[in-house]
Amino acid sequence: MNQPLLEAINLSRTYKLAKGSAGKGKAFRHALVEMNLSINTGDRIGIVGESGSGKTTLVRLLLGLDTPTSGSVEFKGQTLISGKMPWLRKDVQIVFQDPRSSLDPRMKISEIIREPLVCLGIDEDHDARIDEVLDSVGLERAMRDRYPHELSGGQRQRVAIARALAPRPGVLIADEPVSALDVLVRDQILELIAQLTDKLGLTLILVSHDLSVIARLCNRVIVMKDGAVVESGNTREVFDRPAHEFTRALIGAIPRLPESL
Amino acid sequence: MKKAMKGNISLITGSVMVAITFSLLILSFIWTPHDPLEVTPDDSFAGISSKHFLGADKLGRDILSQIIVGSRVTLLVAALAVTIAMTLGVSAGITIAVASRKLQAPMVYAVNIALAFPAALLAIILAAVYGASTLTAVSAIGLATAAAVAQVTRRTAYGILASDYVLAAHACGASTWRIIRKHVMPNLRASLLIQASAVVSVSVLAESSLSYLGLGTPPPAPSWGRMLAGSQQYIFVNPLLAIWPGIAIVIVVLGFNLVGDGVREVFDPTLRRSDS
Amino acid sequence: MSLLEVNNLTIAFGDKKVVDSISFTLEKGSRIGLIGESGSGKSMTSLAIMGLLPDTATVSGSITFEGQELIGLSDREHSHLRGNRMGMVFQEPLTALNPLMRIGKQIAGPLMIHKGASLKDALGSALELCTKVGLPDPDRVLRAYPHQLSGGQRQRIGLAIALACEPALLIADEPTTALDVTVQREVLNLINTLVDQEGSSLVFVTHDLPVVSIMTENIAVMQLGQIVENATVASLFQAPKHEYSQRLINAARVAEDAFSGTGGIK
Ligand SMILES: Nc1ncnc2c1ncn2[C@@H]1O[C@H](COP(=O)(O)OP(=O)(O)OP(=O)(O)O)[C@@H](O)[C@H]1O
Ligand SMILES: Nc1ncnc2c1ncn2[C@@H]1O[C@H](COP(=O)(O)OP(=O)(O)OP(=O)(O)O)[C@@H](O)[C@H]1O
Ligand SMILES: [Mg+2]
Ligand SMILES: [Mg+2]
Numbered sequence: 001m002n003q004p005l006l007e008a009i010n011l012s013r014t015y016k017l018a019k020g021s022a023g024k025g026k027a028f029r030h031a032l033v034e035m036n037l038s039i040n041t042g043d044r045i046g047i048v049g050e051s052g053s054g055k056t057t058l059v060r061l062l063l064g065l066d067t068p069t070s071g072s073v074e075f076k077g078q079t080l081i082s083g084k085m086p087w088l089r090k091d092v093q094i095v096f097q098d099p100r101s102s103l104d105p106r107m108k109i110s111e112i113i114r115e116p117l118v119c120l121g122i123d124e125d126h127d128a129r130i131d132e133v134l135d136s137v138g139l140e141r142a143m144r145d146r147y148p149h150e151l152s153g154g155q156r157q158r159v160a161i162a163r164a165l166a167p168r169p170g171v172l173i174a175d176e177p178v179s180a181l182d183v184l185v186r187d188q189i190l191e192l193i194a195q196l197t198d199k200l201g202l203t204l205i206l207v208s209h210d211l212s213v214i215a216r217l218c219n220r221v222i223v224m225k226d227g228a229v230v231e232s233g234n235t236r237e238v239f240d241r242p243a244h245e246f247t248r249a250l251i252g253a254i255p256r257l258p259e260s261l
Numbered sequence: 262m263k264k265a266m267k268g269n270i271s272l273i274t275g276s277v278m279v280a281i282t283f284s285l286l287i288l289s290f291i292w293t294p295h296d297p298l299e300v301t302p303d304d305s306f307a308g309i310s311s312k313h314f315l316g317a318d319k320l321g322r323d324i325l326s327q328i329i330v331g332s333r334v335t336l337l338v339a340a341l342a343v344t345i346a347m348t349l350g351v352s353a354g355i356t357i358a359v360a361s362r363k364l365q366a367p368m369v370y371a372v373n374i375a376l377a378f379p380a381a382l383l384a385i386i387l388a389a390v391y392g393a394s395t396l397t398a399v400s401a402i403g404l405a406t407a408a409a410v411a412q413v414t415r416r417t418a419y420g421i422l423a424s425d426y427v428l429a430a431h432a433c434g435a436s437t438w439r440i441i442r443k444h445v446m447p448n449l450r451a452s453l454l455i456q457a458s459a460v461v462s463v464s465v466l467a468e469s470s471l472s473y474l475g476l477g478t479p480p481p482a483p484s485w486g487r488m489l490a491g492s493q494q495y496i497f498v499n500p501l502l503a504i505w506p507g508i509a510i511v512i513v514v515l516g517f518n519l520v521g522d523g524v525r526e527v528f529d530p531t532l533r534r535s536d537s
Numbered sequence: 538m539s540l541l542e543v544n545n546l547t548i549a550f551g552d553k554k555v556v557d558s559i560s561f562t563l564e565k566g567s568r569i570g571l572i573g574e575s576g577s578g579k580s581m582t583s584l585a586i587m588g589l590l591p592d593t594a595t596v597s598g599s600i601t602f603e604g605q606e607l608i609g610l611s612d613r614e615h616s617h618l619r620g621n622r623m624g625m626v627f628q629e630p631l632t633a634l635n636p637l638m639r640i641g642k643q644i645a646g647p648l649m650i651h652k653g654a655s656l657k658d659a660l661g662s663a664l665e666l667c668t669k670v671g672l673p674d675p676d677r678v679l680r681a682y683p684h685q686l687s688g689g690q691r692q693r694i695g696l697a698i699a700l701a702c703e704p705a706l707l708i709a710d711e712p713t714t715a716l717d718v719t720v721q722r723e724v725l726n727l728i729n730t731l732v733d734q735e736g737s738s739l740v741f742v743t744h745d746l747p748v749v750s751i752m753t754e755n756i757a758v759m760q761l762g763q764i765v766e767n768a769t770v771a772s773l774f775q776a777p778k779h780e781y782s783q784r785l786i787n788a789a790r791v792a793e794d795a796f797s798g799t800g801g802i803k
Contacts, residue, residue, distance in 0.1 A: 015685070017677070029677070051689025051720050052673070065428055089434030097688045097715070100629040101425040106447040115443075116433035149591070150550070153628040153711065154575025154744075163433070176688070179714040180628065182575050182744045183788045209717045212796035253718040255747035257786075257793055258774040420636070423684070 003077055004038040005203060006062060006092075006171065010071035011035040013057050031057040033227040034071070041170075044197055044204040046214030046235060048250065049224030055207045056097055058224075059175050062205065063094055090120050093169035095177045097207075099156040103148040109134075109159055110144040116167045133162040138188055154180040161189060165196075171203040172196075178213060190216055211254060215239060223247050272523025278516025282509075285332035295323035297330045297483050306499050316501050318491070324505050327483040331506070334484040335465055335513055338399050342464030343457055345403025350410025351453065355445060357411070358418035359437055372411050380405035380467060384476040395468070395484075398477035402464045410456050417452045421445050451525045458521025462514040469510065485509050538604055540565045540738050541586070541706060545598035548581050548590065548762075556581050557762035558598065565705075568732070568739040570749035570770075572785070573759030579742045580628055582759075583708045586740075587625050588615035602706065621651035624699035626712040628742075630691040633698075634683040640667075640694055641679035647701045666697040671723045688715035696724065703735050710742040725752060746789045750774060758782045 013032040032054040039045060047055050060066040061073055064080035073080045075088050093116065096102035103112055110130055117126045131141050137158040148156055157180045164172060172193070178186045194217060196202040208214055214221055215235055222232040223244065231244040242248045294314065304321035307313050315324040357368045384401035391397050421427060421444065430440050469486020471477035478484040485506040492502035541563040548556040556578040563569050571579045584590050586600055588607060600607040602618065619625075627633035635643060644666060645659030654662070660679065667675035670693040683691055692715045699707060709728065713721040725748065732739050743749050749756060750770050758766040758779065766779040777783045 017681075017685075049717065051715065051717050052687040056687060060428075063432055065432060089432065094429075094432050096425055096429060098425060098629060098631045101631045102429040104426040104430070104444050104448070106450075107443070111443075115430060115435065119430075119434040119436070119439065152576040152580060156629075158575075160429075163429075167433075176715065180575070180711060180744070182573065183746065183785055183792065185575050186744070187788055187792070209715070209721075211718075212792050215796050216792075249719050250717060253722045255718070255722075255745070255751055257747050257789060258750050258770065260775055260790070425631075 002040070004074075005041045005043075005076060006039040007074045008035050008037040008058070008062065008071070009074065011037075011058070011061060011068050011073060012070045013054070013061060013066065014069040030227055032061070032068075035227075035229065037222070037229075039203065039205065041203055042197075042201045043220060044218040045206070046218030046221040047205065047207045047224060048209065048211060048214060048221060050226070050246070051209075053224040054227040055224060056175055057227075059094065059173050059205070059207060063092060063173060064088060065094075089116075090167070091169060092171040092173065093164040093167060095160050095164045095172070095174040097175040099153070099160040099180070100148065102160055103156060105148055107147070108144065109146055109148070109151075112148070112159060113163045113166050116163060120167050122167050129166055130162075133166050136165070136192055137162045138185055154182065154185065157181060158185075158189070165192075168200075169202070171205070173205045175207045176209070177206070179209070186213075193217060211239065211251065223250070269523065271519040271526070275516050275519025275521075275523055278512045279520055282332055282336060282513050282516065285329050285509075286336055289329045289333055293323075293326040293329050295326045297322060297326035298481050299323070306495070306502075308499075308501070315505050316499070318488075318502055319495065324488075324502070327488060328485070328505055328509055331483040331485045331488060331509070334395055334468070334478050334482065335486075335510075337395060338402070338464055338468040339461045339513070339517070341396075341399040342403045342406065342468075343460050345400065346406040346410050346460045346464075347453070347457055349404070349407035350456075351414050351449075353407070353411040354414025355418050355441060357415045358422055358445075359441065369415070372408050372415070375404075375408035376412060378405065378408075381471070381474070381476070384471050384474075388476045393476050393479055395478045398468050398471040399464070401471070401476075402467045406460050406463055410460065413452065413456055414449065417449055418445055421448045454521045454525050458517045461517040465510060465513055539563060539601075540603060541740075542601045543582070543586075543598070544600075546582065546585060546600060547597045548578065548585055549595050550593055555762050556585070559757075559759075559762075559764045561757055561764065561767060563706075563738050563740065565738060566736045568741060568753040568755070570753035570756040571740060571742045571759060572744065572746065572749055572756060573765075574761070574781070575744075577759040578762045579759055580710055583625060583710050583740065583742060586706075586708060587619055587623060588612065589619075589625075617651075620647040620698075620704075621702045622704055623706040623708065624702065624704035625708040626692075626695045626699045626710060628710040630688070630695040630715070631683060633695055634691065636683055638682070639679065640681055640683065640686070644679075644694065644697050644701055647698065651702050662701065663697070666701060667694075669727055670694075670697050670700075671720055671727070689717070689720065692716060693720075693724065696728075700731060703731070704737060705735075706738050706740070707732060708740040708742070711744070712741075713743075713745070713748065721748070728752070746774075746786065747793075758785070 011032060012034055015029040015031055017027050017029060035058060049055055061068055113130045113133060114126055117129060134141055134143065139155060139158050161177055178189055181189065190213065197204055204217060206214060206218055218235050221235045221238050222229050225246050231238060231247050238247065239251065242251055299322060301321035304313065304317040305319055307317040309316050313323050317323055357365055360368060380401050383405055384398055387397040387401050427440055427444055430444055468477050469489055472484050472487040473490030478487060488506040489503060496503055539562045544560050545558045546556055547554060547558050561569060573579060585596060588610060590596060596608055641660050641663050644663035645656060648654040648659040648662055649656065663679060664675050667678050672678050672690060672693055696712055713724055716724060741749060741752050753770065755769055756773050757764045758781065760781045766782045773782060774786060777786050
């Protein structure tokens with residue numbers, strides 16, 4: 001039987017709000033409600049949705065970095081238990097939404113990218129690999145010895161991408177990975193990811209507010225609102241013939257470039 | 262720019278003050294103007310003179326010589342107390358921070374109890390068992406401040422462990438031990454430096470009070486704390502007696518504090534001006 | 538007199554110039570967009586105006602704001618302007634927020650410092666601001682800590698803080714990267730209205746060319762620390778002169794066409 005690679009089963013996450021941090025009596029925040037999702041090897045899934053709809057929450061759960069309130073996540077048929085699955089790490093890497101806070105302020109860029117190589121025991125010349133990924137995300141090798149606060153926002157974002165790609169993961173989960181990049185660099189990164197998916201069969205889970213990025217990289221898309229999926233399907237079909245009102249609103253609100261002559 | 266300069270000034274001033282103390286320590290082994298314990302009744306309460314640069318106490322002992330030799334006790338106290346407090350406090354603080362939820366509560370409770378336990382009481386117990394000495398005083402001070410260090414360390418470590426970069430390290434497959442070593446410790450460093458310099462100040466002062474109560478360095482070995490305490494009853498007869506050891510204590514305490522501050526400001530790669 | 542005049546501004550780290558002798562002016566009530574390569578010095582320029590450059594940076598040239606020279610201004614004098622006459626939305630929202638302070642107090646802070654508002658009044662205004670920037674459930678948000686909010690929610694808090702004192706100059710460094718396009722539209726409209734109402738000026742830093750074309754009249758294109766082209770929106774998008782602007786705009790058009798090609802937008 002064909003078992004999915006990564007599967008979310010009735011996945012819910014409710015944040016308990018500390019006393020006094022909620023309005024009248026409301027002490028819970030349902031960030032993710034009864035989510036079902038199954039991802040096969042080689043899938044390229046795009047996640048779009050309202051700000052605050054639970055995308056980041058979902059992504060953390062899929063990685064076992066957080067514990068679901070109910071439901072479960074299975075990776076190759078095994079249930080993830082938060083914090084206890086080194087076998088998962090070798091296969092799945094993540095790019096966090098806020099690059100700056102996901103980089104240790106006291107580590108040089110080279111040490112940051114080296115971390116997964118060391119922790120996962122990657123049997124390869126680490127320095128060569130670090131140079132290679134820095135090149136591929138368009139950062140100068142001289143950046144190796146800088147600290148995160150000595151880079152620009154977009155450069156930090158690329159460091160986060162480089163760290164995730166360094167151990168050659170089979171699954172890449174990326175939360176807004178190109179939001180701080182200019183169009184040309186963004187194209188370079190998207191091209192890099194496209195190549196990895198095409199040539200090496202990388203499985204991709206991509207969260208983005210930029211529908212054109214999703215359209216370019218993903219074959220499937222899910223649209224989220226208020227912690228639930230409102231629409232999903234083939235990227236082309238969803239964007240061509242959006243069924244849900246929210247999807248239509250999204251597509252309608254995309255700003256356009258001024259006409260050229 | 263401005264901040265780096267400010268850090269430099271504290272660092273330089275602090276280093277000079279600490280260096281003065283250490284010079285006294287070295288000097289104490291080479292030369293003192295008089296034997297610090299030599300009693301000369303004729304010189305009782307002598308003022309500043311060419312014989313006694315800083316005067317003499319009731320028994321006519323030379324103050325300068327006592328100050329020079331007293332630096333030994335002070336620096337020994339500082340070094341031992343910092344070692345005890347930081348080793349115990351930091352390891353306890355980090356252990357609690359990374360422990361599972363269930364274990365955390367009782368450990369935090371234990372630290373709180375230790376925190377409430379007065380150093381003086383501990384010193385009395387130790388002195389009763391082993392006889393009062395510099396060592397019993399220092400152990401009491403070290404143990405008592407360790408609880409405070411553990412408390413601060415635990416809180417700071419919590420913050421670090423909750424950060425996105427630790428989450429990212431987990432996602433890379435880093436072990437708990439690696440996270441402590443590579444992420445928690447480096448990010449704790451600034452806070453540890455401040456705590457260490459605070460421990461120095463507290464311990465030097467605490468040793469003075471314990472000696473005064475007879476729970477520290479026993480007479481006649483000179484200690485700044487006891488000199489200060491001993492001068493109290495003659496404060497109106499001869500205020501100089503209190504001033505000299507007072508100045509000496511201020512120099513060490515302030516010196517270590519400034520060094521702690523300066524090191525943090527100069528070497529912290531991320532210290533940026535915060536916006537209002 | 539212009540509201541903001543930047544003249545030959547140069548910012549260097551050691552002997553590496555990250556902003557290289559740039560100049561531009563901004564009249565009261567007008568808007569300029571800063572676009573360009575990642576790492577070209579857009580954020581450094583913004584921080585220089587705010588007086589928030591890292592201590593390791595050396596600055597030369599001149600920045601005058603309301604007739605006052607900002608370079609060489611003491612930190613204290615600058616802090617009277619910051620958050621008051623000039624507000625900034627920072628590129629990475631999380632780092633600009635205090636992790637240990639509830640959101641409400643962080644928005645109320647500048648109002649209390651600069652406008653002498655009482656805590657209660659300031660919190661009232663904070664609630665209003667949260668509603669304005671489109672945050673659902675503003676009551677909860679005010680009492681939350683930064684880590685309890687989503688990326689886009691934090692970004693809107695950053696905007697609320699910048700807008701709190703109705704600044705004469707608003708610097709927005711990528712203020713909508715974490716927002717979905719519907720919320721983005723609301724937030725841009727809000728910035729438009731407020732800027733128009735108060736007659737404020739706007740420096741808008743972004744990588745999103747469609748957005749910058751809507752938000753500003755003039756655009757400065759930066760590359761390697763220099764402004765390589767400074768033109769009106771219309772002339773830049775119709776006939777970009779500099780080679781880098783041409784490449785940038787072309788790439789944006791290609792991406793847009795490719796997306797429309799999937800049928801996404803008619
Ligand atoms: N630790 C927390 N405590 C309480 N509420 C939380 C916490 N983390 C997230 N939330 C809430 O859960 C909801 C979902 O957050 P999440 O970060 O998953 O959104 P998102 O889809 O990633 O949004 P964005 O596009 O803005 O990043 C939000 O309303 C947020 O305020
Ligand atoms: N503290 C520092 N020390 C040395 N170089 C620095 C430091 N901070 C920033 N830089 C460099 O300055 C340059 C300009 O940075 P800036 O943040 O202004 O770029 P940016 O135009 O905002 O880019 P992005 O769009 O990626 O945010 C970058 O190349 C960066 O590497
Ligand atoms: Mg998010
Ligand atoms: Mg920037």
